[in-house]
Amino acid sequence: MxxxxxxxxxxxxxxxxxxxxxxxxxxxxxxxxxxxxxxxxxxxxxxxxxxxxxxxxxxxxxxxxxxxxxxxxxxxxxxxxxxxxxxxxxxxxxxxxxxxxxxxxxxxxxxxxxxxxxxxxxxxxxxxxxxxxxxxxxxxxxxxxxxxxxxxxxxxxxxxxxxxxxxxxxxxxxxxxxxxxxxxxxxxxxxxxxxxxxxxxxxxxxxxxxxFGSFAEERDGEAIVYGIRQPLRSWNPLRANSQGYVSLWQALRRSRGGMDRWRLLFKPPGWQPADKLPVRAFAGIERFERFGLPLPPALAWHGLLQLALLIAFGLHFLAVAPTLDLAIALGYALAIALQLAALSRLCEQGLAAHRFEAGRWFAGLLLLLASPLHGKASLLWWLLAGLSGCWALHLASRAAFRPPVPPAA
Ligand SMILES: [Zn+2]
Ligand SMILES: [Zn+2]
Incomplete structure (x- = not known):
């Protein structure tokens, strides 16, 4: 099925x-x-x-x-x-x-x-x-x-x-x-x-x-600020999945051990031993600023197109996974996850993001050609790959990835 x-x-x-x-x-x-x-x-x-x-x-x-x-x-x-x-x-x-x-x-x-x-x-x-x-x-x-x-x-x-x-x-x-x-x-x-x-x-x-006493009705006069109080401040999906465990691990290492360690695991998030101040106090929603610079339109469209391609790969993986050997399935899934993580780097517009992006695309293509999967690929899959490659090169050549200049204060 x-x-x-x-x-x-x-x-x-x-x-x-x-x-x-x-x-x-x-x-x-x-x-x-x-x-x-x-x-x-x-x-x-x-x-x-x-x-x-x-x-x-x-x-x-x-x-x-x-x-x-x-x-x-x-x-x-x-x-x-x-x-x-x-x-x-x-x-x-x-x-x-x-x-x-x-x-x-x-x-x-x-x-x-x-x-x-x-x-x-x-x-x-x-x-x-x-x-x-x-x-x-x-x-x-x-x-x-x-x-x-x-x-x-x-x-x-x-x-x-x-x-x-x-x-x-x-x-x-x-x-x-x-x-x-x-x-x-x-x-x-x-x-x-x-x-x-x-x-x-x-x-x-x-x-x-x-x-069970946990209901609250939405308030008309108070705009909701979305997100968490220890913000992620990254677009990277691998970091999003690991950050919770990393901060928990850091808190465990700082603790004195014994019962405090167990309490850190089982108490509500943000709990600290009584003699320690919270690591990063919440500054209040008035001071909250959303993460991320706005993307230039060309980069936004490019990111969405790459995402569409990776969604197609993901769906292809889900469809063929039951027929694959475990090692090939793991390799395929890992390649998609790494491509997604690399795409997030482009969205964060780090240094040399456009060169990194061109490299990401070529690495993806080589991986596709080298893997035993390409024999199972549908026409649509290749079309998407080709289309996206053209876009990547087109945009890279026009240096469309330059970060926007922040407005003068
Ligand atoms: Zn939800
Ligand atoms: Zn929830």
């Missing part, structure tokens, strides 16, 4: 284009090219990683289901499906809540919140290390006899539902905002304003938040 994400991606891309167009019509800037490249890169990498980790976490679930389930629920009952979805959503609430309120889990989940924008591309900004902990939270379903296939399907429904709520274009929806997760209440979840912190964890139902 083909990976269902393959069918969802075109719909996601169309809806993002629509959101961008409506934003343009309303003269409301919703997207920034570099942020979109960064968020979608994280989405692609999380799917690449899932190919290798899905089997392990599903295997553990199946093991518990086979040997410890109190009974087996039948798959031909609609009530089993509905009940499982409800139970999954309840467990998702707790998994997500721990993801914010326990440092070790925040190191994985913080990735989803590290964008300082809020649009449909933010929904696809997914962590690549969630597999380390997520499976533990869903084991009660295995014990209750929910078959593995039902778990996979309801998990997918819960995840796909959350796509549409990542938009600023849909306002408040009345009673809906108090029963279901909606754009309004999920915007609060992504805010760094005081009233937004640790609120609205639900996946499909927001009722869990209202029952």
């Amino acid at each position: 083909l990976n269902p994400i393959l069918y969802a991606v075109p719909v996601f891309l169309l809806l993002m284009a629509l959101e961008y167009a409506v934003g343009r019509l309303r003269a409301q800037p919703i997207y920034r090219a570099a942020d979109t490249v960064s968020s979608l890169s994280l989405g692609i990498i999380s799917q690449l990683v899932a190919v290798f980790t899905k089997l392990a976490s599903l295997g553990l679930y199946t093991l518990v289901f086979d040997h410890a389930a109190v009974w087996r629920l039948p798959m031909d009952s609609v009530w089993v499906w509905l009940g499982s979805l409800l139970a999954y959503d309840f467990l998702y609430y707790w998994y997500h809540r721990f993801g914010h309120e326990m440092s070790l889990l925040w190191a994985a989940h913080g990735v989803h919140h590290s964008s300082e924008e809020y649009n449909l591309s933010t929904a696809l900004r997914q962590t690549s290390t969630g597999f380390l902990f997520a499976w533990i939270f869903y084991l009660p379903l295995a014990l209750a006899g929910v078959p593995p296939l039902v778990l996979v399907v309801v998990g997918l429904i819960d995840l796909l539902y959350q796509f549409w709520v990542h938009t600023r274009l849909i306002g408040k929806l009345g009673w809906f905002d108090r029963v279901f997760v909606s754009p309004s209440n999920h915007r609060v979840h992504h805010g760094q304003n005081d009233y937004c912190i640790d609120r609205n964890y639900g996946g499909i139902l927001i009722l869990w938040d209202r029952w």
Whole structure:
């Protein structure tokens, strides 16, 4: 069976284009090219990683289901499906809540919140290390006899539902905002304003938040500032995935050991032993500045085109991965992830970024030619590669990558 994400991606891309167009019509800037490249890169990498980790976490679930389930629920009952979805959503609430309120889990989940924008591309900004902990939270379903296939399907429904709520274009929806997760209440979840912190964890139902005391309604008079209080300040998807663990490791090394180490892992993010001041105090949202210089239009379009190419590679990988040897699959996935990381460097407009970019493209082409995969490539794939190569050379030759001159103070 083909990976269902393959069918969802075109719909996601169309809806993002629509959101961008409506934003343009309303003269409301919703997207920034570099942020979109960064968020979608994280989405692609999380799917690449899932190919290798899905089997392990599903295997553990199946093991518990086979040997410890109190009974087996039948798959031909609609009530089993509905009940499982409800139970999954309840467990998702707790998994997500721990993801914010326990440092070790925040190191994985913080990735989803590290964008300082809020649009449909933010929904696809997914962590690549969630597999380390997520499976533990869903084991009660295995014990209750929910078959593995039902778990996979309801998990997918819960995840796909959350796509549409990542938009600023849909306002408040009345009673809906108090029963279901909606754009309004999920915007609060992504805010760094005081009233937004640790609120609205639900996946499909927001009722869990209202029952367990974590609900906050969006305030009309207070604009939400999106992002996290220890900002990432990078477009690099590999850095986004590792920063949480790096800062946790640094905090562990600074600690005196003993119980403090355990507390650092299991207490909420930012917790410090009483005799130490926070490492980097939060300066307040009034002083917050979004990361990133605006990209010159030529560079923005080039970045998006390269991203489109890498999305095509990613989809190709997902489609052929089940037929590949492990070593080739790992090499292919790694090549895509490194290309995405290199693309982020271009968006950060570091020194000699344009030369680096031309090198990135040639390295990608050589890798493609050298790999045993090119025999499996479709015509579309080659077309995209050719088109993108022309653009890269064209833009490089016109030195279109020069960073913009900052406005005089
Ligand atoms: Zn969250
Ligand atoms: Zn979200």
